[in-house]
Amino acid sequence: MVKQERAARTREALIRAAAEVFDREGFSTASLTTISSLAGVSNGALHFHFPSKAALANAVEEAAFARLRVLTGDVPPAGASRVRLLVDVTHALAGALRTDPVLRAGFALSGEPSRLGPGDLREGWRCWVEETLKRAEAEGELRPEAEAADVVTAVVAATVGFEVLGVRDGAWLSAATVTRFWRLLLPTLVPAERLAGFVAVGTHSP
CATH class of the missing domain: 1.10.10.60 (Homeodomain-like)
Known part of the structure; x- marks a missing residue:
């Protein structure tokens, strides 16, 4: 033993x-x-x-996948907002990428052209974002004109962009950067009458 x-x-x-x-x-x-x-x-x-x-x-990539699953693993209770979960998890992901070299290296390795790894963290992240937004759409959380597929494109492009740019400049992974992104996106995503219930800074921020 x-x-x-x-x-x-x-x-x-x-x-x-x-x-x-x-x-x-x-x-x-x-x-x-x-x-x-x-x-x-x-x-x-x-x-x-x-x-x-x-x-x-x-x-390393498998260990990073395990960390990503921890970040995305909480299932909200019935009636809880999927959009709020998405905001919170993007903040948690940015924070983890700032501090956890295993997660950071795993994302970088998944985009490494010289190797074929066991998976693709960026694709895994895209799939989770897509599933979360499809459920939000099905549960009536999104504005009628905000199609889930379009929102997936915006969220994944932005968050993966923050991850890549954050390698050289940690400000891209700051809570302030993620908050600015959501402050811009939430009004186009959530019906006006429900917008007051959402905070771009995330509900788990100190």
């Missing part, structure tokens, strides 16, 4: 270190020696857990 726990800790340390190096240097130029050194393990220990850099990148 102790040996298994130690192996699990080593694997998690390698995933975290790889995420930090991929985030800082990119997948193509990242060095396994740098990753093992940052994790505090030998190259042999790294190769015991991950036979290649591609396998290590896949593990």
